[in-house]
Amino acid sequence: MSRDYPLGTIRTEQVWKRFRADQQRMLLRDRVDQMARRLRGDRGEDWRWALRDINLHIEPGESVGLIGSNGSGKSTLLKMLTRVMYPYAGVIDVRGRIGALIEIRAGIHPDLTGRENIYLFGALLGLKRREVAGRFDDIVEFARLGGAIDRQVKFYSSGMQMRLGFAVAAYLEPHVLLVDEVLAVGDAVFQQRCLDRMREVAEQGTTIVFVSHDLPAVQSICRRGVWLEQGTVRVDAGITDALAGYRDSIEAQSEASARVGEPLQLLKYEVRGEDAEDTTLHTDEPVTVELTLGGDYRGDATLHLGVSEGTSSPIFQISHEIRMTGGDHRVACVIPRLPLPRGRYTLWTGVYSIGKTDGGTLMSWHSAGQFDVFGPMLDTPPRAVVMAAPVFVPHQWED
Incomplete structure (x- = not known):
């Protein structure tokens, strides 16, 4: 691969990565391959392919989100970009200084103090001591370590270690910043500060x-x-298209998953507007969600409804206690003013018992289907600030 790329460029060409198979976690496709090899008389060692023929060209200053379910290869690819591990086949080229936070202690030596770790990390990036010193106060302030900066890192909590690791990676001006899911360890306030800092470095031209x-x-x-x-x-596309495809896949998998043996089933659902025959939904107008449940269960239960943009984490959720008497049961929820902008949404539902069997699953949380809303688009900047926004939606129930 040519090395004449500008700083901040990432190139992967036909990258493959395999691990010795864990029999407990092997994918069905890998098990079939294993059985086929054994039928052919091949008794060689079994391998699980974590990455298969990955080709990515990321230009300087691009911000790329790696998405996918657990086990899809995201963290493995990130570790190879940081040269923590190497591919079985193919070529990886990352140009320039790399700031990475892929594990809580990644790049942090537990026997050194926070101060010593900052200067060590800077030296590994090829920065001179005075360059690191010029950013030192910003790193300490962002990580909120105070007097702990001169304490050995092995005595830090996991949150303190994560804050130090992110601050060092993001403030020593890397050409490429790689961040894994480890931000989930921090509290909501620090997560927000990390996102804000990532937006800042992206605007400064750092590849993310x-x-x-x-x-x-x-x-x-x-x-x-x-x-x-x-x-x-x-999929490798604009973030909106990539997320839409991923969300549709999640929704389809949820619909396809059978809930065999559960006491209740969703027999029918309908989402309609103010007119009983109007299935066109509009922002800030009345909406009725009608469900028909079926099953032999008798007793009190709580029905939960949620609306999301594809994942199982809802934008808003509402609940209602119902009494099942066996057979079919119809229940409707009326939302006087739909608080959703234009777009496609997913309706989620689940039913759980109350009383003596408090919390028992009668119908697991799953996707019922999708619906479209017509109305205004949200007026948000390209890099909208992500903030927790709990919403109460006025509604009425009818049994």
């Missing part, structure tokens, strides 16, 4: 690769999305 299951956070940081599935690139 961000791995997270927090899809709104990914959308707020990244302009491009790479969806990995079973070690291959399923």
